[in-house]
Amino acid sequence: xxxxxxxxxxxxxxxxxxxxxxxxxxxxxxxxxxxxxxxxxxxxxxxxxxxxxxxxxxxxxxxxxxxxxxxxxxxxxxxxxxxxxxxxxxxxxxxxxxxxxxxxxxxxxxxxxxxxxxxxxxxxxxxxxxxxxxxxxxxxxxxxxxxxxxxxxxxxxxxxxxxxxxxxxxxxxxxxxxxxxxxxxxxxxxxxxxxxxxxxxxxxxxxxxxxxxxxxxxxxxxxxxxxxxxxxxxxxxxxxxxxxxxxxxxxxxxxxxxxxxxxxxxxxxxxxxxxxxxxxxxxxxxxxxxxxxxxxxxxxxxxxxxxxxxxxxxxxxxxxxxxxxxxxxxxxxxxxxxxxxxxxxxxxxxxxxxxxxxxxxxxxxxxxxxxxxxxxxxxxxxxxxxxxxxxxxxxxxxxxxxxxxxxxxxxxxxxxxxxxxxxxxxxxxxxxxxxxxxxxxxxxxxxxxxxxxxxxxxxxxxxxxxxxxxxxxxxxxxxxxxxxxxxxxxxxxxxxxxxxxxxxxxxxxxxxxxxxxxxxxxxxxxxxxxxxxxxxxxxxxxxxxxxxxxxxxxxxxxxxxxxxxxxxxxxxxxxxxxxxxxxxxxxxxxxxxxxxxxxxxxxxxxxxx
Numbered sequence: 001x002x003x004x005x006x007x008x009x010x011x012x013x014x015x016x017x018x019x020x021x022x023x024x025x026x027x028x029x030x031x032x033x034x035x036x037x038x039x040x041x042x043x044x045x046x047x048x049x050x051x052x053x054x055x056x057x058x059x060x061x062x063x064x065x066x067x068x069x070x071x072x073x074x075x076x077x078x079x080x081x082x083x084x085x086x087x088x089x090x091x092x093x094x095x096x097x098x099x100x101x102x103x104x105x106x107x108x109x110x111x112x113x114x115x116x117x118x119x120x121x122x123x124x125x126x127x128x129x130x131x132x133x134x135x136x137x138x139x140x141x142x143x144x145x146x147x148x149x150x151x152x153x154x155x156x157x158x159x160x161x162x163x164x165x166x167x168x169x170x171x172x173x174x175x176x177x178x179x180x181x182x183x184x185x186x187x188x189x190x191x192x193x194x195x196x197x198x199x200x201x202x203x204x205x206x207x208x209x210x211x212x213x214x215x216x217x218x219x220x221x222x223x224x225x226x227x228x229x230x231x232x233x234x235x236x237x238x239x240x241x242x243x244x245x246x247x248x249x250x251x252x253x254x255x256x257x258x259x260x261x262x263x264x265x266x267x268x269x270x271x272x273x274x275x276x277x278x279x280x281x282x283x284x285x286x287x288x289x290x291x292x293x294x295x296x297x298x299x300x301x302x303x304x305x306x307x308x309x310x311x312x313x314x315x316x317x318x319x320x321x322x323x324x325x326x327x328x329x330x331x332x333x334x335x336x337x338x339x340x341x342x343x344x345x346x347x348x349x350x351x352x353x354x355x356x357x358x359x360x361x362x363x364x365x366x367x368x369x370x371x372x373x374x375x376x377x378x379x380x381x382x383x384x385x386x387x388x389x390x391x392x393x394x395x396x397x398x399x400x401x402x403x404x405x406x407x408x409x410x411x412x413x414x415x416x417x418x419x420x421x422x423x424x425x426x427x428x429x430x431x432x433x434x435x436x437x438x439x440x441x442x443x444x445x446x447x448x449x450x451x452x453x454x455x456x457x458x459x460x461x462x463x464x465x466x467x468x469x470x471x472x473x474x475x476x477x478x479x480x481x482x483x484x485x486x487x488x489x490x491x492x493x494x495x496x497x498x499x500x501x502x503x504x505x506x507x508x509x510x511x512x513x514x515x516x517x518x519x520x521x522x523x524x525x526x527x528x529x530x531x532x533x534x535x536x537x538x539x540x541x542x543x544x545x546x547x548x549x550x551x552x553x554x555x556x557x558x559x560x561x562x563x564x565x566x567x568x569x570x571x572x573x574x575x576x577x578x579x580x581x582x583x584x585x586x587x588x589x590x591x592x593x594x595x596x597x598x599x600x601x602x603x604x605x606x607x608x609x
Contacts, residue, residue, distance in 0.1 A: 025242035034223070069212075070096055070148045077164050079158040084182055085328070089159065090120060093147040094167050094179050096189065097121070099327055101277075108477055108485055117277045118327060126214040127272075129279060129325055131179060131191055136204030136310050143173040144205055161185050164606035187328025188338060194320040202466045205322035206310040211271055213302045216243045225470055227352040230293050230304060231278070232270035234262045238349050238606040239270075239293075246302060256298030262291040267345035270304045271326070276473050278350060281306045281323040285343045290561040328596045330473050332368055352471050359464035364472055366390055371474065383487055384480025387564055389572040394461060395579070401457070402579060410584040411446045411534030462569075469564040480567070483519070487564035491518030517559050525555030527573035534580045 075092035080099065087099040097539060099118035106112045119127050133144040145151075151167035159165040164182035176196040183189045193207050217228065222346040230241040239262075249258035262268075264283075267486055270291045271280030283289045283306050292305035311319045326338070339347035353360040370389045374382035395402070419442060426433040441447070469475050481492055493499040494516040528551035558566055 020172055026054070031515075035064055041377075052345035063473050069093070069121050072120040073122040075120075078153060078167075080183070081158055082161050082185065083574055084186060085183065086114075087116075087118065089165070089167075089181065091151045091153070091167070093130050093149055094145070095120070095128045095130040095147065096181075096325065096327065097126070099253065101329055102278075104329060105477070115277070117274075118279065119181060121214070126212070127217075127279075129209065129211045129281070130191055130205070131207040131209045131323075131378060131594070133177070133193065133195060133207055134307065134310075136206065137172065137312075138199075138201055138203040139205060143171050143175070145169050145171070145177050147210075154178070159183060164498060168543065173203075174205070186331075186334050187326055188342070189325040189327065190322060191325060192320055192322040194318065195313070196314055196318045200315050202310045202312065204310050204315050206308055207323075208307045209325070211279050211281060211304045213272055216302075217274055223470075225354070225467060226275060228274055229272065230270070230302070231273040231280075231350055232262075232268065232291055232293070232304070233346050233349065234264045234268040234270075234291050235547075237267050238346070241293065241398070243295075243302060246293060247297055249293065249295065253294055254296070257294060257296040259294040264291050266290050269326075269344060269347070269350075270306060272302070273350060273352070273408050275471070276330055277328065278330050278475055280325065280326040280350065282326060282344055283308060284322065285345060292367045332364060332454055332472060332474060352467075354464075354467045354471075356460055356464040359460060360467050363390070363461075364468045366393065367468065378470060381480040381484075383475065383478040384484065384564070384567060386578060387487070387567050388571045390465075391568055391575060395572065395575045399579070402576075403583060406580045406583040407587055408447055410587040412446060415440060415446065443558050448604075458572075465568055466561075466565050469568075471560045475562070475564055478564075480563070484563050484567075487567070488562050491520040491563050491566065493518040493520075494520070517555065519557050520563055520570065524558060524566050524573070525551045527570050527577070528554060531573045531577040531580070534577065534584065 002028075018269060050315040070089040070092055072092045072095060075090045077088040077090055077098075080087040080089065080096075084102050085099060087096075087158070089095065090097050097118055099116065101115045101117060101165050104115040106115055118129070119125050121128070130147050132146050134147075135144045136142055151169050154166040154168045156163045156165055159181060162185060164180055167179045167181075175198055180192045180194070181189060190343060191209070195205065197203055227240050227242070228425060229243045230239065230246060232239040246260075247258060249260040251259040251261060253259040265288050268287040268289070268291055268303070269280050269282040270293065271278060281304060289310060290305075290307040292303070294303040294305065295301070296303075299380070306323065308321055308323075311321075313319050324344075326344075330333075332351065335347050338344045347362075367386050367390050370386035371382050374385055374389075379385060383566055419437065422436045422440065423433060426436060432462040469488060476483045476489045479485045480487055484491065495518070496516050499519055532547065558569065
């Protein structure tokens with residue numbers, strides 16, 4: 001491997017180390033919890049109906065006076081009770097504002113609370129969805145249902161997979177509004193809004209849906225590898241805006257409020273995504289609508305809205321509109337089914353696949369398939385074994401390149417005594433050193449750069465797998481063996497209490513937590529050290545020293561990373577060591593790894609079969 005190639009790899013590795021050190025010593029600031037909601041909280045403007053028959057929202061419409069959203073903690077409620085969901089719908093505004101996910105716990109602790117993703121106004125972090133009709137010609141704001149309308153229940157009072165719920169409101173103008181909500185066996189709600197025009201005159205109005213979030217999420221990660229905030233799809237174009245970016249929207253919706261409006265012609269959706277959870281408004285495919293993202297900095301409220309075209313009703317006519325609301329966990333298989341079977345355009349892109357999406361998507365698909373296969377065989381800790389299986393598949397795909405690299409390394413090892421003689425003979429004359437080295441490589445038919453490509457290819461694969469393990473729902477709280485109860489979390493053992501042998505817990509050391517090494521990071525360092533011993537040592541003393549320290553630097557740097565990622569690297573190093581050792585022996589070189597480690601034999605190139 002030539003000096004330029006070594007410098008390239010060294011620069012890449014050192015850059016990676018610098019990034020790790022920066023984010024470990026200077027982590028993103030923790031978000032402070034927003035203040036509890038007041039008795040009445042102002043909401044950013046509700047949409048207004050536009051020209052009859054056309055799209056509903058214009059820039060001027062966004063500047064209307066805000067409505068007051070009343071506290072709904074004590075409001076009358078309709079229960080939600082399915083196999084996977086629990087919660088309630090407030091009859092004040094008909095808001096879906098209390099939702100729990102029965103399958104997920106907040107932590108691994110016994111008795112931990114189930115995860116709650118939607119919260120009513122008046123709670124610490126209000127986050128909810130509501131629907132309504134924007135008034136057009138012939139109507140005032142009090143003639144249509146809004147976020148504080150007092151709905152009544154018609155019939156069934158508990159929403160289940162088998163039993164929808166219908167709400168009714170009779171307006172002062174003599175119109176009858178109904179809202180029928182149903183939910184499937186997972187996380188998808190269907191909301192049908194109906195209006196009967198019994199007013200005796202022609203009216204115009206537009207149906208809309210809103211997801212509102214008061215303040216940023218208190219448990220937001222704010223980590224460079226994860227997107228949290230607005231997410232949407234508009235005719236095939238994905239939008240991912242952090243909460244901070246929403247304050248820079250160009251349209252002035254009202255005093256202190258900014259918005260971004262997109263016309264969606266064929267298919268789209270919009271909502272907010274957290275690390276593992278998401279809420280999304282989904283109009284029907286083929287139905288045009290306005291997609292609106294809005295931030296009111298005066299009230300610190302973020303909104304995602306869908307505003308459908310205005311409908312004109314003559315006296316006695318009835319109109320309806322059906323849209324969907326996804327509120328739940330970002331399970332790959334569930335979201336993929338909504339995309340492929342439910343027609344939600346490119347819904348799988350709501351998962352944050354990152355820049356290397358062309359790698360992260362297939363990597364996770366294979367990982368998921370392996371996990372399901374092992375679960376079907378009754379293998380405990382299936383996700384951990386799936387990571388090892390994925391590593392084997394990746395190494396098999398890269399084997400042709402790796403074979404050439406290992407053969408070259410074996411020949412380089414054999415040439416080291418001659419290279420040392422050339423170095424002694426040329427002294428400080430680097431030009432002559434390079435000239436004689438290249439002549440030696442040409443004579444022995446060795447390509448010193450052949451070992452670089454497999455290493456370079458490992459870099460995007462490593463980052464892609466890191467992304468997959470960090471963002472996907474399926475790795476959350478996934479156990480493996482023994483002490484590894486969560487592959488998305490760091491190794492819980494610590495050298496500071498002899499890996500649990502001493503009867504005390506290790507305190508939180510803050511930025512120095514990386515010193516509290518667990519078993520898996522130590523195994524990583526050892527595996528990386530052994531694998532490195534098979535490679536030819538750099539001729540440059542500085543490079544040689546840096547490469548010698550690299551396994552131990554990575555051991556500390558990755559000590560606070562997800563156990564699943566560390567497991568991948570251990571498996572990768574172990575397979576690489578085995579492949580390289582066997583291939584080098586097949587080329588007539590017998591690596592003396594133990595001799596190198598314990599100082600017995602020096603690395604000699606003359607050992608032949």
